[in-house]
Amino acid sequence: xxxxxxxxxxxxxxxxxxxxxxxxxxxxxxxxxxxxxxxxxxxxxxxxxxxxxxxxxxxxxxxxxxxxxxxxxxxxxxxxxxxxxxxxxxxxxxxxxxxxxxxxxxxxxxxxxxxxxxxxxxxxxxxxxxxxxxxxxxxxxxxxxxxxxxxxxxxxxxxxxxxxxxxxxxxxxxxxxxxxxxxxxxxxxxxxxxxxxxxxxxxxxxxxxxxxxxxxxxxxxxxxxxxxxxxxxxxxxxxxxxx
Amino acid sequence: xxxxxxxxxxxxxxxxxxxxxxxxxxxxxxxxxxxxxxxxxxxxxxxxxxxxxxxxxxxxxxxxxxxxxxxxxxxxxxxxxxxxxxxxxxxxxxxxxxxxxxxxxxxxxxxxxxxxxxxxxxxxxxxxxxxxxxxxxxxxxxxxxxxxxxxxxxxxxxxxxxxxxxxxxxxxxxxxxxxxxxxxxxxxxxxxxxxxxxxxxxxxxxxxxxxxxxxxxxxxxxxxxxxxxxxxxxxxxxxxxxx
DNA sequence: GGGCGTCGGTACGGAAGCGGACAAAGGGGA
DNA sequence: TCCCCTTTGTCCGCTTCCGTACCGACGCCC
Numbered sequence: 001x002x003x004x005x006x007x008x009x010x011x012x013x014x015x016x017x018x019x020x021x022x023x024x025x026x027x028x029x030x031x032x033x034x035x036x037x038x039x040x041x042x043x044x045x046x047x048x049x050x051x052x053x054x055x056x057x058x059x060x061x062x063x064x065x066x067x068x069x070x071x072x073x074x075x076x077x078x079x080x081x082x083x084x085x086x087x088x089x090x091x092x093x094x095x096x097x098x099x100x101x102x103x104x105x106x107x108x109x110x111x112x113x114x115x116x117x118x119x120x121x122x123x124x125x126x127x128x129x130x131x132x133x134x135x136x137x138x139x140x141x142x143x144x145x146x147x148x149x150x151x152x153x154x155x156x157x158x159x160x161x162x163x164x165x166x167x168x169x170x171x172x173x174x175x176x177x178x179x180x181x182x183x184x185x186x187x188x189x190x191x192x193x194x195x196x197x198x199x200x201x202x203x204x205x206x207x208x209x210x211x212x213x214x215x216x217x218x219x220x221x222x223x224x225x226x227x228x229x230x231x232x233x234x235x236x237x238x239x240x241x242x243x
Numbered sequence: 244x245x246x247x248x249x250x251x252x253x254x255x256x257x258x259x260x261x262x263x264x265x266x267x268x269x270x271x272x273x274x275x276x277x278x279x280x281x282x283x284x285x286x287x288x289x290x291x292x293x294x295x296x297x298x299x300x301x302x303x304x305x306x307x308x309x310x311x312x313x314x315x316x317x318x319x320x321x322x323x324x325x326x327x328x329x330x331x332x333x334x335x336x337x338x339x340x341x342x343x344x345x346x347x348x349x350x351x352x353x354x355x356x357x358x359x360x361x362x363x364x365x366x367x368x369x370x371x372x373x374x375x376x377x378x379x380x381x382x383x384x385x386x387x388x389x390x391x392x393x394x395x396x397x398x399x400x401x402x403x404x405x406x407x408x409x410x411x412x413x414x415x416x417x418x419x420x421x422x423x424x425x426x427x428x429x430x431x432x433x434x435x436x437x438x439x440x441x442x443x444x445x446x447x448x449x450x451x452x453x454x455x456x457x458x459x460x461x462x463x464x465x466x467x468x469x470x471x472x473x474x475x476x477x478x479x480x481x482x483x484x485x486x
Numbered sequence: 487g488g489g490c491g492t493c494g495g496t497a498c499g500g501a502a503g504c505g506g507a508c509a510a511a512g513g514g515g516a
Numbered sequence: 517t518c519c520c521c522t523t524t525g526t527c528c529g530c531t532t533c534c535g536t537a538c539c540g541a542c543g544c545c546c
Binding site: 063065070130131138140141142146182220222 | 307309311315335371380382424467472
């Protein structure tokens with residue numbers, strides 16, 4: 001298994017751990033396939049494993065008692081979940097599921113906690129990621145409050161694009177409407193706006209980014225701040241082509 | 244200073260620490276008066292002290308590059324700030340200021356980090372509070388997305404009421420409009436709705452809660468979830484009358 | 487190749503909230 | 517007491533978005 005530790009991870013957290021820290025994970029990490037809609041976590045249910053994503057996108061969603069929901073976080077190979085494990089909490093009120101199919105290395109939560117307890121370096125990195133995700137949450141809250149739907153959609157597409165391998169994002173409008181906490185037809189019309197500006201190409205079940213820079217410009221101040229903060233806290237994500 | 248440790252704290256975190264842990268803070272805690280609008284933290288500026296509030300209300304606000312802002316967290320004697328210190332991060336993109344005047348015990352951040360490093364109990368409690376605050380953020384994001392202004396105002400008044408000593412909350416409409424990320428006149432009309440239902444009494448610079456249960460009913464599913472989670476993670480806040 | 491379930495496009499009335507502006511009321515200082 | 521500044525109340529037109537409904541298109545399965 002030695003070669004696994006030789007920078008073969010795509011997950012940006014695992015990649016940034018020193019060899020000695022990675023060795024503590026030895027034999028405890030298990031590679032797993034995560035199909036679309038795979039439920040990683042349900043509200044108030046203790047999670048058995050923590051996931052370090054190699055690929056694909058997971059979505060953290062919060063739901064109100066009356067059934068309204070909103071996405072509060074999005075995790076790809078930039079991160080892991082649940083951060084509650086890092087904070088020594090058994091369960092949280094969120095549900096986490098795969099938005100785009102992918103793979104991850106997972107580790108039983110008790111094992112992760114053991115590693116966290118014995119290795120300052122691991123603890124420090126995952127703590128910083130926890131902060132990065134909190135910052136993402138904060139900007140999501142801001143965006144929900146002050147930005148228009150099409151800007152929020154642009155933001156969201158950009159965040160997915162950051163974590164996807166190609167320029168395609170495979171999702172239905174229905175699904176995006178849940179993520180953005182808006183009506184489904186509102187997604188349709190917002191997509192048309194972006195498509196009209198040649199920023200994306202949209203067809204049944206798929207959105208393709210055509211003009212990334214243009215999308216960023218369109219999203220205005222909705223996009224960028226928490227990405228900068230991630231870079232500061234964790235560091236740049238090495239792009240796939242480099243790997 | 245011995246008597247300070249004898250359950251004299253009003254801060255719910257300090258109150259929940261065992262005597263042995265509290266002794267580690269000995270001599271490092273400094274009581275400080277926090278006037279209204281006192282700036283505890285500015286975006287991207289490292290904080291010098293961490294604050295454990297005895298009284299009053301602090302507000303965590305995030306601002307977009309173009310100057311739009313929204314409150315993402317509210318902290319009283321239920322908690323402390325900055326949680327970034329718990330996560331071993333030097334600075335965060337938020338600004339924190341006093342919304343209602345109060346007092347706190349503060350400790351230099353490096354000293355707090357030292358205590359965190361040497362005392363598992365302290366680290367565990369503050370980690371759990373960090374999670375509680377993240378949950379609050381998440382529900383704020385949800386509320387911003389799906390609830391009407393008057394419901395969000397009710398939620399916000401309830402959260403302030405939880406942390407205030409009496410039933411009065413001294414704030415201008417202008418201020419509340421920033422917290423809720425809405426227009427100032429929208430606050431005025433929303434307050435009139437609540438006042439019309441005899442849930443609150445509102446006059447220049449002050450809002451008084453008249454019917455707490457009614458307010459909770461009015462707020463519907465906007466209020467309650469993250470409070471339950473706080474209780475589960477940390478425990479009940481002992482009310483002032485008991486102290 | 488026909489049928490059905492899922493997904494996307496569109497339409498329409500209505501409500502909520504914004505932007506902006508202005509007037510009234512309270513209250514502190516000179 | 518008067519003035520001025522802060523705070524609150526109100527108004528109007530306008531935009532955005534919702535709720536709801538319905539239809540068309542795609543594509544999978546039998």
